[in-house]
Structures are given as structure tokens and as C-alpha cells.
Amino acid sequence: MDNSNQSSNTIVTINNLTFYRGNRLIFDNISLEFQRAKITAIMGPSGTGKTTLLKLIGGQLQPNRGEVLVNGQNVHKLQRSQLFELRKKMGMLFQSGALLTDMSVFDNVAFPLREHTHLPESMIRSLVLMKLQAIGLRGARDLMPSELSGGMARRVALARAIALDPLMIMYDEPFTGQDPISKGVLLHLIKSLNTTLGLTSIIVSHDVHETAAIADYIYIIADGKIIDHGTPAEIQDSKSEWVQQFVKGAMDGPVHFHYPAPDYVDDLLSYSN
Amino acid sequence: MLKTFQNLGHTTLASFSKLGRASFFLLHALSGVPKLLLRPRLLINQLYSVGVLSFLIITISGLFVGMVISFQGFHILSDFGAEETLGVMVAASLVRELGPVMSALLFAGRAGSALTAEIGLMKATEQLSGMEMMAVDPIHRIIAPRYLAGIIAMPILAILFSCIGVLGGHLVGVGLLGVDNGSFWAQMQTKLDFRDDILNGVIKSIVFGCAVTWIALFEGYDTIPTSEGVSRATTRTVVNSAFTILGLDFILTTLMFGDN
Numbered sequence: 001m002d003n004s005n006q007s008s009n010t011i012v013t014i015n016n017l018t019f020y021r022g023n024r025l026i027f028d029n030i031s032l033e034f035q036r037a038k039i040t041a042i043m044g045p046s047g048t049g050k051t052t053l054l055k056l057i058g059g060q061l062q063p064n065r066g067e068v069l070v071n072g073q074n075v076h077k078l079q080r081s082q083l084f085e086l087r088k089k090m091g092m093l094f095q096s097g098a099l100l101t102d103m104s105v106f107d108n109v110a111f112p113l114r115e116h117t118h119l120p121e122s123m124i125r126s127l128v129l130m131k132l133q134a135i136g137l138r139g140a141r142d143l144m145p146s147e148l149s150g151g152m153a154r155r156v157a158l159a160r161a162i163a164l165d166p167l168m169i170m171y172d173e174p175f176t177g178q179d180p181i182s183k184g185v186l187l188h189l190i191k192s193l194n195t196t197l198g199l200t201s202i203i204v205s206h207d208v209h210e211t212a213a214i215a216d217y218i219y220i221i222a223d224g225k226i227i228d229h230g231t232p233a234e235i236q237d238s239k240s241e242w243v244q245q246f247v248k249g250a251m252d253g254p255v256h257f258h259y260p261a262p263d264y265v266d267d268l269l270s271y272s273n
Numbered sequence: 274m275l276k277t278f279q280n281l282g283h284t285t286l287a288s289f290s291k292l293g294r295a296s297f298f299l300l301h302a303l304s305g306v307p308k309l310l311l312r313p314r315l316l317i318n319q320l321y322s323v324g325v326l327s328f329l330i331i332t333i334s335g336l337f338v339g340m341v342i343s344f345q346g347f348h349i350l351s352d353f354g355a356e357e358t359l360g361v362m363v364a365a366s367l368v369r370e371l372g373p374v375m376s377a378l379l380f381a382g383r384a385g386s387a388l389t390a391e392i393g394l395m396k397a398t399e400q401l402s403g404m405e406m407m408a409v410d411p412i413h414r415i416i417a418p419r420y421l422a423g424i425i426a427m428p429i430l431a432i433l434f435s436c437i438g439v440l441g442g443h444l445v446g447v448g449l450l451g452v453d454n455g456s457f458w459a460q461m462q463t464k465l466d467f468r469d470d471i472l473n474g475v476i477k478s479i480v481f482g483c484a485v486t487w488i489a490l491f492e493g494y495d496t497i498p499t500s501e502g503v504s505r506a507t508t509r510t511v512v513n514s515a516f517t518i519l520g521l522d523f524i525l526t527t528l529m530f531g532d533n
Contacts, residue, residue: 058406087408098403101395112407115414160407 011036011168011200012057017066019049019056026052028224029066034168039194039201041215043208044222045246045255050204051095053221054170057202058092059083071167088116091161091169095176097153099145105132105156106141112163131159135189151182158189168200169193175207183207187214208247212236220246295491298412302420302490305413315418323384323419323486324426328433330383331376335367335434338375339441342366346442347450356446357456361464363442364435368465368474369530372435374522377481379434380427381514385489388419389510392493393503401494416494420486427482428475435474473529480521485514 012034019027026049034040042050055061057068059075068075073086099108109128113119119127132138135155145153154174161169171190175183191214193199205211212218212232219229220243228235228243238244245253261267309316346362392415395401401411439461446452465471489510496506 055402060402060405084408084410087406090406092403092406094399094403094406096399098399100400100403101398112409115407115409157403164407 009035011071012202013069014053014057015067015069017056017063017068019052019061019063021049021052025224027056027063030221030224030226031066032219032226032229034200034202035217036200037194037198038216039190039203039214041203041205041211041218043205043211043218043220043246044227045206048221048223050206050221051172054092054172054202054204057170058087058090088112088164089167091164091166093154093157093161093169093171093174095173097145097150097157099148099153099157099160101145103145104141105137105143105145105148108145108156109159109163112160116164127163128159131163132156134162134193135159136185149182151178151185154178154182154186155189158186158193162193162197162199165197166199168202171201171203171205173205174203175205175210183210190214208249222246291495294495295487298416298491298494299487301412302416305410305417306421308413309418309421315414316421319418319422320426323380323388323422324429327380327383327426327430330379331430331434332437334375334379335372335437336441338371338434339363339367339438339443340445342371342438343442343445343450347446347452356450356452358460358464359442359446359452360439360457360459360461363446364439364461364465365470367435367438367442368470370474370522370526372438373431373474373477373481374518376431376434377427377478377485377518378515380423380430380482381485381489381511381518384423384426385485385510385514386507388423388486388489389493389496389507390503392416392419392490393496393498393506396494396496397498397500397503412494416490419490423486423489424479424482427485428478431474431478431481469529473525476529477522477525480525481518484517484521488514488517 010033012032014030014032017027017030018025032042042053044050052061056063057070057075059068059078062076067077070086071089073082075083075086078086099105100111103111106128109131110124113124113127117124129138129141132141135158137152137155137159140148140152140156145156148156174186174190178186187210190201190203194201194214203211203215212235215232217229218232218235220227220235222242228238228240230238235243236247238247242254244250245255251257342363343359346359346366347356350356350359350362392401395411395415401415404411404414443454443457447454447457492506492510492513493503496502
């Protein structure tokens with residue numbers, strides 16, 4: 001299962017990936033690489049399959065063609081038990097946080113430790129408090145998920161995602177729906193986890209400025225293909241009209257403001273009883 | 274005409290496909306049951322949710338059903354001068370049929386719908402996906418304890434339903450309508466058979482528990498993860514459970530009592 005072609009600096013390699021959802025083509029023969037200890041962003045408009053790409057990396061979906069190598073292992077050729085072993089090295093922060101609603105903040109962060117280790121409860125307590133301290137929510141340990149704001153829920157989910165000290169972490173739209181303070185906190189946390197722990201980060205987002213501020217490398221995906229890729233500066237100076245419209249948030253351009261429709265005047269005058 | 278056949282074929286294929294998925298789901302859940310022996314706390318929590326929290330509706334319904342049977346039975350039996358057999362009639366009706374069937378229908382409405390909604394919402398809020406990404410099998414961690422709890426709770430609830438029903442029947446028959454207390458209990462003791470009546474009733478309730486909990490959990494797990502999807506899945510749980518209970522009851526009754 002090991003793949004010697006994967007460079008030691010690359011933690012995730014996607015080769016010639018094609019994926020359909022029903023009859024709809026989501027990815028058309030795309031290839032990407034994610035470097036160790038770097039922050040790589042996958043950007044693109046809503047509905048392009050960015051979250052689907054994370055699920056393909058995590059082995060939750062099967063590609064129609066192509067392969068996904070994580071730490072040298074072909075994710076989709078692993079036995080279920082091997083896949084679960086690999087997932088212990090991958091953290092994932094879901095858009096909703098995906099906290100277990102019947103458990104407190106403390107128990108949510110302790111959950112992976114209790115499931116996968118035989119550590120004594122005193123040590124689990126210390127580890128959980130350290131993770132909560134890192135995200136600034138040690139004082140909120142007894143709150144239930146329903147008592148947290150959206151930003152706090154994502155921070156708790158982040159603490160849970162790093163509970164087992166994974167090699168990499170995948171963030172699914174971490175900034176969506178967050179107020180400026182929460183966005184700032186999350187940006188700081190993602191960056192500091194990357195620099196202090198050397199954690200490889202894959203961020204899926206359509207928040208251009210926030211993501212570009214911390215990313216080392218950016219892939220832009222649309223219509224099932226990689227439209228462009230490069231460092232944030234290279235993306236900013238991209239010659240692609242599409243990328244320029246996306247980066248600047250322009251209303252019209254290669255992506256039209258109007259959904260395809262018949263002629264406006266004809267449509268207005270075509271009403272008959 | 275062709276369209277009708279197409280739709281019929283499509284529906285049949287979809288039904289078989291769903292049955293196949295449900296069967297794999299059940300096998301997967303059952304493979305997680307042995308692990309529960311190491312973590313009994315998970316099972317105890319679910320026994321409380323599906324069993325203890327269904328206690329009130331089961332006992333109150335059992336009481337009223339027993340009282341009504343006693344009332345109706347007394348008027349029929351008194352026409353033949355056989356009021357003393359009221360105890361047998363009430364107890365046999367309850368332990369053979371009404372106890373297992375009614376408690377299973379109530380269980381489907383109370384605990385089954387709650388299980389579907391809970392699992393469906395866990396899916397909609399990505400909690401199940403989150404567990405998978407934490408390398409925790411949600412079918413073993415979430416589904417298996419609930420399934421086992423449903424199988425254990427159902428016969429206990431059915432026995433409770435029947436016991437309370439008999440007490441309700443006694444309350445009306447002996448307390449209100451003047452049937453002799455000694456005859457009420459003595460006839461019941463003489464005529465009811467442990468294997469034919471009580472054990473068969475318990476077996477029925479175990480089968481209903483397996484079926485209802487399976488339907489409820491699978492509908493929740495297989496739901497379309499939207500509010501409408503969860504709502505439809507919850508409705509399907511109650512409706513499909515009711516049909517399954519009544520169908521299985523007919524089959525089991527034929528097998529158990531068909532040669533009498």
C-alpha cells in the first residue's frame with residue numbers, strides 16, 4: 001500500500017482524481033499535492049465540491065477514478081481498520097463543528113482520547129485542559145454545545161481535532177458565518193498550530209482575504225477543474241479573468257450575474273391566459 | 274401503461290436495495306454488540322432512554338386497556354353466566370396478544386420515533402461523519418447500544434403492560450362489577466399455561482423489539498440529512514413499524530397457536 005513515489009515533503013497527493021455525484025461530474029481528472037507543515041488552501045465558489053474533496057481525502061467517499069495518497073498510503077485501498085488507524089493521524093474541523101450534542105465541552109474534547117487510548121482519567125483531564133487552554137476555552141469546559149456561540153463551537157471542535165496530536169488537519173469552511181473577532185481568533189489559532197506544532201493544514205474556504213493571509217499555497221477549483229494554483233501573491237497577480245473575478249468579488253465576468261434564461265423582453269411579453 | 278410498469282419496477286428495485294442496505298446495517302450493528310460487554314455504561318444509558326422513559330406511557334395504556342377488556346368481557350361472559358372466567362379472559366388477551374402488540378406499537382411511537390429523530394439529526398449535524406473522521410465507528414458506538422437496549426427493553430415493557438393490564442382488569446371486574454376475587458385469580462392460575470401463553474407472548478415482544486428498533490435506527494441512519502428528511506424518516510418509522518408488528522404478529526400467532 002505504501003507508495004514510494006510520494007515525496008517525503010508531501011503528505012497528501014491526489015492523482016488524476018475523477019468523482020461523480022450521481023450523474024454530475026464534480027472533479028474531472030484533477031491532481032494536487034499538499035506539503036508537510038504548510039497551510040494549503042482549496043478555494044472556489046460554493047458548490048464546487050471543496051468539502052467533497054476533504055471527504056475524499058478522509059476516505060469517506062470513493063473516487064470513480066484516480067487515487068488519494070495520505071502519508072504514503074492509498075486511502076481507498078485500505079481495509080476499514082487500516083483506514084481508521086490512518087484517520088487517527090488526520091484531524092477534521094467540520095463546518096458545523098459537529099460537536100456531540102449530548103456531551104459537555106470537556107467530554108467532547110476527551111472523546112477521542114477515551115475512545116482510542118487507555119490513559120487514566122487524571123491524564124485525560126490534564127490533556128483536555130491543555131487543549132482547551134490553547135483555544136482559550138478552558139473556562140467553558142462544563143458548557144454544553146447548545147450554550148456555545150458558533151465561533152466557540154468551532155474552537156472546541158478544533159481542540160477535539162487536535163486531541164490525538166494528528167499529523168494534519170483539514171478545515172472545512174472555518175470562517176463561514178463568523179464575526180470579525182471569531183474570524184481573527186480562528187486565523188490566529190490555525191496559524192499558531194501550524195507554526196508551533198508543525199501541523200499540516202488543509203483549508204477549504206471561499207473567504208479569499210482571510211485564507212490568503214495565512215496560506216502558503218492556494219488551489220482554486222471551479223467546474224471540476226483546477227483553475228489556478230500558486231502562492232497567495234501569485235494568485236493575486238493571476239492572469240486568469242476567472243481568478244481575478246473570484247479574488248476581487250466582481251459581480252460580473254466569466255461567471256455571469258444572471259442565471260441562463262430566455263430573452264428578458266420575450267419572457268415579460270410571453271404571458272398569455 | 275409503460276410508465277406505470279417503469280415506476281413499479283423502479284419502486285421494487287429501490288425497496289430491495291433499501292432492504293439490502295438495512296441488512297448490512299443490521300449485521301454491522303450486531304458485530305459491535307460484543308464490544309458493549311466491555312463498556313456496559315453505553316448500554317445502561319440507552320436502556321434508560323428507550324426503556325425507562327417509555328415506562329409511563331406503557332403502564333398507563335396497560336391499565337386502561339385491562340380495564341376496558343374487563344368491562345367488555347364481563348358483559349359478554351355474564352350472558353353465559355361465566356363471569357368467574359373473566360380473569361382468564363383478561364390475562365390471556367393481554368399476555369398472548371394485546372400486551373406484546375400494544376406495547377410494541379406504543380414503543381414504536383415513543384422510543385422508535387425518538388431514535389430515528391436522534392440518529393437523523395446526528396447525521397444532519399455531521400456528528401456521525403465527525404465520529405468517522407475521529408476513527409470511531411458510529412454504527413458500533415451509537416447504533417449497537419441502542420439496538421441492544423431496544424431488544425432488552427421491549428419484552429420487559431410488554432410484561433409490565435400485561436401485568437398492569439391484569440391489575441386494571443381486576444380493579445374493574447372485582448372492584449366495580451363484583452366478580453369474585455378468588456375466582457378471578459384461581460381461574461387465571463389454572464387456565465394460563467407458562468409456555469403456551471406467557472413465554473410465547475415474551476417471544477413475540479422480543480421479535481417486535483428487534484424489528485421496531487432495527488427500523489427506527491436504520492430510518493434515522495439512512496435519512497436525507499435535512500429537516501424534511503428527518504421528519505419523513507420519523508413518520509416512516511412509526512408507519513412501517515406498525516405494519517411490521519401487525520404482520521409479524523399474524524405470522525407468529527399462526528406458528529405458535531395454529532395447531533391448537
